[in-house]
Amino acid sequence: MKPLKVALLGCGTVGSAVLRLLHEQAEDLAARIGRPVQVAGVAVRRPDHHPDVPAELLTTDAEALVTRDDVDLVVEVIGGIEPARTLLMAAFEAGKSVVSANKALLADDGVALHAAAAKAGVDLYYEAAVAGAIPLLRPLRESLAGDQLRRVVGIVNGTTNYILSRMAETGAGFAEALAEATELGYAEADPTADVDGFDAAAKAAILASLAFHTPVTADDVHREGISEVTATDVARAAEIGCTVKLLAICERVGRAGNGGDGDTVAVRVHPAMIPTSHPLASVGGAFNAVFVEAEAAGQLMFYGQGAGGEPTASAVLGDLVAVARNRLAGAAGPGTTGYAGLAVRPMAATPTRYHISLDVADKPGVLAAVAAEFATHGVSISTVRQDGHGDAATLVIVTHSAPDAALAATVAALRGMDIVRAVTSVLRVEGLQ
Template sequence: MTEGDERLRVAVLGCGAVGSQVVRLLAEQHDDLAARVGAPVELVGVAVRRLDAPREVEVPEGLLTTDAAGLVARDDVDLVVEVIGGIEPARGLILSALENGASVVTANKALLAEDGPTLFEAAAKAGRDLYYEAAVAGAIPILRPLRESLAGDKVTRVLGIVNGTTNFILDKMDTSGAGFSEALQEAQDLGYAEADPTADVEGFDAAAKAAILASLAFHSRVTASDVHREGISEVTAADVASARDMGSVVKLLAICELRGDQVAARVHPAMIPRSHPLASVREAYNAVFVESEAAGQLMFYGPGAGGAPTASAVLGDLVTVARNRLAGTRGAGESAYADRAVQPMGETRTRYHVAIDVDDRAGVLAAVANAFADHDVSIQTVRQEGRGADAQLVVVSHAAPDAALAATVQQLREMDIVREVTSVMRVEGGDE
């Protein structure tokens, strides 16, 4: 803002699915935004890669530019919205914007999960805001409650479905009996999955979001590389059917937990009881379940992706940052005072569901039970299905270190009486 002029000038980096909706909302809600902020909000530039690319919204003449670096370096830009994604050039542009006196609103989960501390430190040095509600779960307000509403509480666990593509796929496998490939193809046909779905189905997207959630919830720096990650490409129709037989459903979960003086963060498919609130999250929706000492259990639910929902979260941050700018203040920055270490996955206590094709003869059940006992893993339930060549044991363990469970499964695979370990999946929720 220039002296005597209380207009807030906004530059937008990117005009794709999210950026175009940000531009649209800035125009359509111009008067309301001015009333909510306390001053007019003026769009002064939109950086794009190609000026002639087709767009979902008409950008006012003269605002489009391919010079993103020049746009963020302008001394009359008060606030930069970054929605181009990826690591570079986004990181350099955000750092340049902060150095040149602009506050930043971003939806860039990958960058925050990889190098968030660098951005937070730059924002603190510049005395500017860095807000990022849209980086996790689209329109669902989850980061602000963790950072502000629960700031006086102690969060102990965050459990969430934070990727709509994988939830759609697993939901279709559950409701229709489809296999993974068939359900993935339907997701791609409907536009829920990219042509290259690796980031979603292999859990990279969810792991980045888990890192951000764990960092906020437990006041410690957690990066995507700290998060144990497994995707859903190995989940079979048989796994989903077995979960159904147990009264459960398979979901890709982001799980962040406070365990003593350490943080545990993991992303993997798991069976959860159909009575659990997350079990009812259908199709491409997201939900995050938060547990804290004083507030108890809270759940946040809604559309976790898409241009308009994500733009809604961006505009919410924009209003807050603009108000701070007018007031000459800034919001809360990074909170990493606890500096907790990340617990290795092998030490994290989990439960397993193991399906084993076995020879149907005397002593098999005892031998399988001994394999679990060898690694101090207690069995919760065991049932036998079929007879003869079709005999199968289904074992659900009590919680034990993940490394002990993995060693148990390896021992089972090496036993003469075991023809094949057909399914191994973690189990979350429910009573042990």
């Protein structure tokens, strides 16, 4: 049988794992697809850095590779915006289906990419772009297509989850836990994309777009990282039966009983306290997990390896099998839909809850004055307690849900009060009743 030929763009950690698995599992893949799969070429920047790849497969001319007449499918694992975007557009124009792991590109320009794929009548699959080996995007796009999703909440960055897990387990500070993550290979030499939330924000945009049938880009996502989380924050969380996680939260927000009219989409990434009873609280180390709430299906959770060469390559090959089958059938698979076109709700208007620690003067009337400031901004207090006395007095307050702008304004006002020596900690709270 004539083989299906694959152009591989990139041969780093993920690309090399894809190449190896294509070779090792060649017979099984051929049986599952109905035709053998053959690598037509591997595009890299520096061929001399890949001595394990047959020299006849290596090329530095990626565009020529993806537009070759004998190439059927393109696998893109180079990452970044350019030249990946140009190469994918060239592949679509040449009638090639694409499998990508490029979360940044899909979060930045997914609408245009999907439109180009649809115009060409080919596939764009990208399971590996979010949560590594975890089957997540296809269930959102296909298995739950008959349901209405209300909320998708997840731990989608293994580096930050490892750091926060170690802080909880050992009492270490952020810098110490980051150093350990770097030494073990969980964090890059430049961890900015992970610890400042850029990686998770791109994934949140993709999840929200699929879940709510609404185009969402990374620029629409409110983003905060974990570099300001302290050992004290983590200890405070434990005191109220919580743990701290960096969460990607995608919500369809509306008025109860309105039939969906006026609903908006709220998408945010930030550290938050969650109860230890919540399924996401037990996700430790570099693992990922995503919690989905649907109107008919109820609560679902997806858990597994969220990064790494082999887990990500597993997702790439799963997509490759799907698009190869579609290619042989002469049709494209289901794409995304943006029919809902919901507005993206700004963070300021999004309802959230805060956990606030205040270093205060220990004298009569302090609690009443602090409570009055909350009332001034329309924020209701759920619980309050005082730890210590005298110069060591600390007020710990957990609010009810309120617009984030009102909570932020309350914190700003507290910082200006004479009786408040310092606002020592502010973290959002998720999942408390």
